[in-house]
Amino acid sequence: MTDSSFVTLQQELQQLTTRTLSPSARYGHVALLLASALMCAVLASLLATETALPGRTQLAFAVLLVIGTSWLAYALWVLRSRHSLLANQRIVAGRMAVAFTSVFVAGALLLGAVTGRALFPVAAAFGGSLLVLACLALQQAHRRADALRARRSELERMIGAQS
């Protein structure tokens, strides 16, 4: 391989890396994951509390719940296999999750207090579960990033000592 064609290969690999690591696609799928999870929480709350609704309406909610679960599974699959998050991106995604679910829980509690309907406390409970998961994910992301930063410092010290 000539020098110029090897440089071209390097450039191609660099472009491939930049495209693959595009943060917009990653955060887009994080947003999809959160939106579908919150949609599932609302639909599950409706099915659990609105028992007086006509059968066809309940069926429609159930179908929507299946669709929401499918989107949830798809977003999880993409984030796991195609757009795995790097340590810093995991922290951003964790913060997004905590913010989204907190707003959802606060909104559900507020609406529950104002309207007095049973739907909202149940939705707040589902949202609360998601908020706990989001906090755990954020904590894990910080732990992973801290471990990597500590290893980076250690390696820099070892390399410095050898030179």
Added chain:
Amino acid sequence: MTSPPERHELADELVVVRCQLGESAAFDELVRRWSAPLYRYALKLAGEAELARDLSQDVWLRAIRGLPRLLDPAQFRPWLFGIAHRCFMDRLRSRYAIAVDNDTDPDALGALAIDADEELLHQSLERGLAALPLLEREVLTLFYLESLPLAEISTVLQIPTGTVKSRLFRARKLLRQLVVNPEQEDDR
């Protein structure tokens, strides 16, 4: 007792750690460090520049996607070559139907013997290596050209270390037969 890691090994690990943290500049460094060994390995397996280039990109894409899930950054080298091995085997088997021959008869290969003139030894080795069956060519490439230790080759190829040793022994024997003129040996 294992010896302490050398400076270049520490530097390799540092680049991987920085990539896992999400430092974009570190990915350029990762490409600079690993594109040449990856391409060299691909070329030895594929034997064709365009295919090696195509495979290098395929492997790189898989590696970048999987990098956040690599638990031990110090294991990047065997991990990368492991991806390359699986990727190349899949592609070569499916697209080009190249036989991965495990039962090559060393005597039959004697017919392909190459002149081992001292001046042409390097070229003869290259040609001999290219003429070897895929598995033997791969293990010699990893051991001699990429300087992977036996344990890492075992990880890359997903075979026990003992099998790596026997495959290396067999590969060296085949290569010797390809490089050295067998008629000269018969005369002794």
